[in-house]
Amino acid sequence: MSCGFSLEHYGELLEAAKGAGYRFASFEQPPAPGDVLLRHDVDLSLDAALRMAELEAQAEAPATYFLMTQSVFYNLASPEGTRAINRLRELGHRVGLHAVWPGAAMDDRFDPVVAWHNPDPDYMSQPVDGLVNVMQSPWFDPAHYRSDSNQHWRQGCPHEQLARAEFAWLQLLTHPEIWAYPGDSMRETMLAMLDAERDRRLELLADDRIDLS
Numbered sequence: 001m002s003c004g005f006s007l008e009h010y011g012e013l014l015e016a017a018k019g020a021g022y023r024f025a026s027f028e029q030p031p032a033p034g035d036v037l038l039r040h041d042v043d044l045s046l047d048a049a050l051r052m053a054e055l056e057a058q059a060e061a062p063a064t065y066f067l068m069t070q071s072v073f074y075n076l077a078s079p080e081g082t083r084a085i086n087r088l089r090e091l092g093h094r095v096g097l098h099a100v101w102p103g104a105a106m107d108d109r110f111d112p113v114v115a116w117h118n119p120d121p122d123y124m125s126q127p128v129d130g131l132v133n134v135m136q137s138p139w140f141d142p143a144h145y146r147s148d149s150n151q152h153w154r155q156g157c158p159h160e161q162l163a164r165a166e167f168a169w170l171q172l173l174t175h176p177e178i179w180a181y182p183g184d185s186m187r188e189t190m191l192a193m194l195d196a197e198r199d200r201r202l203e204l205l206a207d208d209r210i211d212l213s
Contacts, residue, residue: 003157005148005189007055010179013159013172014059020165024061026094027113030138035169036162038063039134040176041098041115044073045193046084047200048180057091066098066115066134069105076109085109096134104128140171147173151186 003009017024017036025035038056040063042049049065056063065088067076075081088095096113097106101123104114113132116124125136134140144167146158161167181196183189205212 003159004184005151005178006182007051007179009159010052010174011055011059013162014056014061016159016163018059018061020163022162022165022170024063026062026064027096027132027134027139028111031144031169031171033168036167037134037139037169037171039115039171039173040065041117041173042067042074043071043098043117043175043177045177045180045197046074046080047196048176048193050084050087051180052174052176053088053091053093056093062092062094064094064096064111064113066096066113067110068098068100068117070100070103097131104131106131134171144169145171145173148175148178149173151178151183151189
């Protein structure tokens with residue numbers, strides 16, 4: 001088995017967790033032994049998020065998707081953004097706010113849970129009034145946290161540890177665009193995402209009655 005970054009291997013991570021007896025939990029309550037909290041910070045691509053969400057729904061693995069209101073890559077206020085939120089909900093997932101410090105303006109699109117985008121240590125784990133900050137105790141503990149940031153597991157792919165039930169509980173942070181697009185490095189993956197985005201933009205131009213003949 002290859003521990004590469006692909007939707008196929010992400011599905012294997014989910015199956016390893018299920019096979020070891022873990023249950024998929026949310027941030028609505030503190031983590032309990034046997035919980036895996038699937039967290040997705042959607043930095044770049046709603047399409048990638050939906051592809052991952054469909055896979056999780058098939059695996060009966062509900063997750064929490066953190067979406068940005070200040071992204072330069074997607075627009076939650078657009079029809080595309082509305083459809084993405086609705087589809088995530090239909091699939092049984094939760095939707096949190098991926099906020100840019102210091103603003104955490106909530107509205108009814110989001111559950112009361114926040115994950116900061118590219119946070120600094122000074123505020124990363126600080127409580128936020130009325131919200132769960134996923135990087136504060138008890139939801140965050142370095143021994144019970146794994147992240148794929150920049151297509152790199154700092155402590156190795158957690159697949160085998162999940163299969164052997166080595167975590168009492170785990171917050172598993174992934175970024176969907178890393179898994180949905182092919183590439184052996186972050187650069188290759190991002191170039192693949194941009195190629196796919198170009199094709200999608202051409203479709204949007206056609207939908208907007210732009211004549212490209």
